[in-house]
């Protein structure tokens with residue numbers, strides 16, 4: 565489970581004295597999640613999630629929190645950070661940067677419906693639009709430079725033919741011109757486990773801790789590769805169409821975006837294949853039990869390379 569840093573109720577009680585949330589009633593470690601330590605915190609004033617950040621610098625955390633405040637202010641269903649009495653969103657607990665955010669209702673879905681994919685497309689379009697109001701900037705730490713470093717780390721571990729596919733894809737992406745593609749704030753990890761639903765209603769987008777400034781279409785590709793696929797990685801046409809139609813109704817595409825989607829789908833598959841391979845071969849010391857299957861994204865990458873025209877008919881006319 566992913567409680568890397570344990571905190572006792574007494575410490576949390578003292579921490580909460582700087583917030584107008586009332587007395588602590590309950591504290592539960594959250595088993596899901598890989599990156600951070602999360603606790604459900606119930607107080608007389610409400611239900612919250614307390615996150616202790618395990619690796620990000622404070623300047624990055626300020627970016628994530630500014631983004632979440634902007635999204636909540638503009639009406640996106642996402643956890644609103646709670647302001648401490650001194651006006652800050654970021655405090656310290658157990659020698660870690662820590663933040664308290666609203667706990668949202670709902671549950672992640674493992675088998676999304678067409679309507680749920682449309683709701684995610686609509687939410688992603690809103691994130692991209694609202695992101696224009698965020699003043700801080702953050703580069704994508706899992707972009708092309710990271711792909712190359714990670715590929716090198718894996719070189720001694722993987723079979724030669726697997727390594728050849730990774731190297732060829734990195735070379736393909738390096739040669740692909742992305743200058744014309746709109747950029748902005750992207751979620752960068754909007755998988756099924758990062759959206760909560762109550763029935764068909766999207767009740768919350770969570771986990772903005774990979775958000776950064778990058779190509780908007782790449783964020784779409786990350787979602788399509790996760791939300792709109794059948795188990796072998798091919799698209800479910802109805803879900804992909806619904807997702808794309810809902811997205812473009814909120815953030816109309818510019819010329820050239822549809823044509824660039826196949827390459828972005830490949831980039832998104834490569835990125836998560838590499839991170840899963842890295843996590844598998846170089847596990848972090850601690851309590852992770854959630855190693856995700858890298859082979860899934862190898863299959864998706866191979867499919868996207870073999871079928872570059874696959875999305876042409878899915879993109880709204």
Ligand SMILES: Nc1ncnc2c1ncn2[C@@H]1O[C@H](COP(=O)(O)OP(=O)(O)OP(=O)(O)O)[C@@H](O)[C@H]1O
Nearest residue numbers: 594596597598599600602613643666667668770771
């Ligand atoms: N604001 C919230 N409201 C309700 N539940 C939440 C909230 N934030 C987190 N959770 C729950 O905690 C779990 C872990 O949170 P999160 O995904 O942010 O962790 P993480 O360690 O940053 O994750 P990841 O492994 O995706 O990088 C979620 O799957 C969800 O069940």
Ligand SMILES: N[C@@H](CCO)C(=O)O
Nearest residue numbers: 598753755836840856
């Ligand atoms: N969403 C990622 C894990 C968290 O970054 C994956 O499924 O590999």
